[in-house]
Amino acid sequence: GRPVHVEGRYLMRSGESLVAMNIDQIQSILSEAGPDYSAEICREATWDDLDTECIEEFRRRWIKKSGNAALKDVNRVQLLADAELAFGEQMTYAALILFGKRLSLGRLLGQAEVIFEYRANDLTGPAQQRVEFRQGFFSFYDKLWDLIELRNTVQHYQDGLFIWDIKTFNEGAIREAILNAVSHRDYRSGESAFVRQYPERIEISSPGGFPVGVTVENILWKQNPRNRRVADILAKCGLVERSGQGMNRIFESCIRESKGDPDFRNTDKWNVCLTLHGTIQQPEFLRVLEKIGDERLRSFSTEDFIVIQAVYTGTVLSDRLEPVARKLLEEGLIEKVPHSKDNPWILARKLFSAIGKAGVHTRKVGLDRETHKALLQAHIKKTSQQGSPLKELRQVVPYLDRGAVQTLLRELREEEKIHSHGNTNAGLWYPGPMTEGCHRE
Secondary structure, eight states: OOOOEETTEEEEEETTEEEEOOHHHHHHHHHHHOOOGGGSEETTOOGGGBOHHHHHHHHHHHHHHHOOGGGGGSOHHHHHHHTTSEETTEEEHHHHHHHBOHHHHHHHOTTOOEEEEEOSSSOSSOOSEEEEEOSOHHHHHHHHHHHHHTTOOEEEEEETTEEEEEESSOHHHHHHHHHHHHHHSOTTSSOOEEEEEETTEEEEEEETOSOTTOOTTTTTTOOOOSSHHHHHHHHHTTSSOTTSOSHHHHHHHHHHTTOOOOBOTTOOSSEEEEEEEOSOSOHHHHHHHHHHOHHHHHTOOHHHHHHHHHHHHTOOOOGGGHHHHHHHHHTTSEEEOTTOSSOOEEEOHHHHHHTTOHHHHHHHHHTTHHHHHHHHHHHHHHTTTTOEEHHHHHHHSTTSOHHHHHHHHHHHHHTTSEEEESOTTTOEEEESOOOTTOOOO
């Protein structure tokens, strides 16, 4: 967290040599272990620099989230003191970011603005609409969404009997992305945050790059709020979760509407750039989710959504997601094809049937039919004394449904490799063919 000063320079290693750091590299090191900038006192700020309407909007949201009606009678000085935003006549930078007047921010923290642009295409030149929000966040949070909603078209998809009307831009996902840009950007940077809307995508960029320790690969599981005081206030109002960044909600929204994963490809160490696509990419996948059912989807974790989508698209799962896949296997939503070493996971037969591709499922698992039969036969031989019930045999091949296991058992019986005693539910299976006069108690 501290660069080392040697003879007028701050040095770092580059290969076999020592070279001087530039100002950006020094600032990056300082920010790694520096205090929360949003919690620091802005010495020049006074109560006159704060917008009363913004403070009252904060009060309303805090009361609604906390259920504490007593906050109605607390004066502004005490309210902001309780929220650790102001201390007597001293204002934090967080107070300016959230409640600052336009002229005051221009004087004290001009970069604390969000600029909205609408562009009809990717051509360079002036935007068709540009609005600069250099004012307290609580004064424009809803206004910014209203601008986006003006051009938020509805996509109509019909696939057989299935019909979906889905808006191009999901309000929940966009709002979460804007909250991230405000609460995690680097306010020491002189750049502004941008929300650029195109007909089929939205790009949200914020200065500062990812916080220390956060990467594209771990962004769902790693939290390191750059401006903790701002994040705390947004959590008090129910706008964000105190424990996370809201990226899980963004990912879930994108997957549920089949719009592709959140795109960070334009992110670098100076800016985080998030692109959210609005076009439905695979309507067929929506039918898969519909077959799973809303009630089950409501209990899905973000990892559940990621695994289902990955299995549908044939994407290889990371080691981190393997336990999630095994859980969905037990629930009968996906299956495992043993002969496929690189990517053994496929959707369950019932989900293939929902999209009219039961034959594809048969082809994917059919290549391993004899292996399944061999596993069942081997288990029946091992339990030849007591017999094997159907429930136990289903545990041998848990990626197959009940009907598929029964079909394999019938084939083995017709091949005179096994035989059964009793009915389907309570019956027991034994090795070898049924012999005359054979009877088991």
